[in-house]
Amino acid sequence: MGIEVALNGKKTVFESPASTVLLWALRDELNLVGTKFSCGAGICGACTVIVDGQQQRSCQMSLSDVAGKSIQTIEGLSSEIGKVVTAAWIKAAAPQCGYCQPGFVMAATSVIEANPKQSAEEVLSQLTNICRCGTYDAIREAISDVMTTLKKKGA
């Protein structure tokens, strides 16, 4: 009798109590450590996952909040747009210490998937994640690259 979700496309049952914070259930029960803990207050975005298509800060959700929903973590990022985002991210060499980057990638992917025809500036204005290495110039470059690529593809 656990909490059932669709995790990265697979039916998954969490055994941890329903009150367990999603971030820790992912990290500690399932050992999916790509989703990161940084502030625990929903401010920094390092814990960003995609729940039913929306970016969510997993440190602010409990397992009962996601029962029956579909969750995507960085480990399961496989959509077309997700691939374009990660390719552009690598090309721009955005990560330095890299700790915040999976959260950024998830947030960017979800924002762009919501509307692939946005301008780069519109996408960037919706990314509130914190990066203490301050790699914002490279992130801007990556997003610009993504939106140009998508435009060419006629997405």
Place this chain on the structure above:
Amino acid sequence: MAGRAAKIARRTFLIGTGILGGSLLIGAGVGAAYVKRRLNAFEDYKLPASPGEVSFGAWLIIDRDGNISVAVPHQEMGQGIHSLAVLLAAEGLRLPAERVKAVPAPEAWRFVNPVVMKAQLPLDPHSESSIQAAALWTVSKLFRISGYQSTGGSTSTRNIAEQIRICAAVTLDMLTRAAASRFGIAADRLEISNGSIAAPDGKRATYAELAEDASRLDPREVAPPPLGAGAYSGRGIARADVPAKTLGLARYGIDTREHGQLYSAIRHSPKFGGKLLRATLPGGLPGVRGIVEGEDYFAVVAVDYSTALAGLEKADVQWQQGVGLALSTKDVFGAYRAALDKDEKYPSRWVIDSAGVTARPSIGVAAGSGSERRIVSATYEAPYLAHTTMEPMNATALVTDTSCKIWAGHQSPTVAKLLAARAAGLKFGDVELFTPYLGGGFGRRLDLDYIVKAVEIAKHFKNTPVQTIWTREEDIRDDFYRPAAMADLHAVLDGAGSLISLVYKIATPSLSDQLVKRIFPAAKGGLLADKNAADGALFPLYDIPNRSIESFVVDPGVPVGLWRSVGHSLNCFFMESFVDELATAAGVPPLAYRARLLERNKNNISRRARTLIERLVKYDAENPKQAARPGVKVGRGFSFAECFNSLVAQAADVEIEGNDIRVSNVFVVADCGFAIDPPNVIAQLRSAVNYGLSAALFGRIDLEDGKVVQKNFDSYPALTLANAPRISVEIVTSNAELGGVGELGTPGIAPAVGNAIFAATGKRLRSLPFVLSTGA
């Protein structure tokens, strides 16, 4: 230097060599033989290799497939040092970078970092004294045998670059000679390409095939090709850690998952210096395995962190009444003011004036007289700052009766093992350390209290790995802060606006005293001239004929530590803002004023400094700032800094709307001698600028009744995409000695922005963070 000054300088050297490593007893005359043995061991060190692999010197391994491992004694925290080692090894061995990987160097004396130790010595880096050079050379050799490994001070590249280049050149020479011998052909007729060495008749052998024979030859002294001559230096390589970090596959300390691991949430005393009375968890909690009572903290240990956190909130805790600091920010700055006003409670620690290092308190430099002379005086302040690495403090420890395993990010394996052993009640050699990527260092991970506490907690659960994680709130209120400081600056200008004298007094804690005591609690403080207090003002390149810099140590008891660029983060803000005030008083534009201050000195470094000023002038002329709009004022400000053996100058553009300060563009021009990996140098400069800017706009740690006021990123905000400027970078290649880059961009951004705010509004902000208010 005569008499007493020389004695103090020599004692400072000795103490400087003694602080970290603890084993130097030169003053006690311990064993010239011991020293010699250790120096020889240093020189003769050979990197251990597994079966099937062959090692060369201290740095390189060739495996069965002819792929290379390069040993890196520095931790990767985003600065790109692992990639730099790969670049130089690949270039030196004439291999594609993809065939080289970085591996952590063993913890051995061989991998000491003498560069960072040298940087602590209060010596004028511009001095051309051969006595000083000889003394430094000797001291460097002695630093080597301390075995102190560390990552920080923007020293990693300077520490390993030349060593790796030489090792690669010598190794390639050995491989070539082995091939020559095997083919019976002169070495100069062989062709080296893509990991093989070939004779004109087609005979060829790979590095893997030649490695064994090559390693048996005597190494020959071969000079490496100059930087810029090979495949990668001056161009860069793709960082190998980028894909893993993008895809969430890179592992950090907090990602450690050992079999049977428990998780612990820690809460420290709310007041600095507080002590725990008792902590219990009445009624327990499912999943909680125990509660650990430390001296000034308690921790809840559970099967997962979510449960541990719940336990922390449910715990019944009492702190000892009346124990701990009770002061507030006001008290700290009140004490600073008293010290600067010569309150006897805070004697002057040292003075460095135009004559060199002395220990006599300054009585002020003669201001002279004459009605044409102008006096410019100002008091500057800066607050305590937290580090807030994205990965909060954490460590995983597995303690048994005879061993201690640690998985944690850190910036010194030497200190990590020393402190872990002590906490576990074991010997240094009983500790095994596993170091993953660091989710940020910024100097915070040089203070390894989080490893100590993790060990103390794990001792209560012997034979079980326990991961202790600090919440962000704990991380912010139990940091080792960038010290707060207050400085009085007093300058005299002549009739033409030229600077005649500068008296600079700073009140701030002694970082060195605190750092030493944390590693060696019995150490006596007050011995070292703490360069950290006034770094950035100590030995300015500016021509200041009469100058005096005096330090007053005021330690309110708040823990302080190394924060990106350390003393420069304070004194560059004070100095470069003040120089702008002098320019204003002299009626000279700020860049022209700086050029004047640099024009007299004919040494190379001043020439390099003038080049950067000229680049700023050019940038300013070619890139007009945005036009003001209704309700929006604009301004551009500049700064110059010399730090970490490099030079940097910046221009910042601000837009002021009401009281809102927005930095739209920053231009950085930097000279680090030679940029081995230019794209990474650019990334580091941008990173350091944003780090300093975040602090300049938002950073303050306040105290109320001995407790830190700020809690999380809501009350201690960080720069985001919304307010990060566009930063353009120009690299100047001077081919001077290599300088550091990791912290280089930080000191100059605050004064550049402050000077821009003045240009836009006429308001001179002398304290950080920058706050404009309507009215005064």
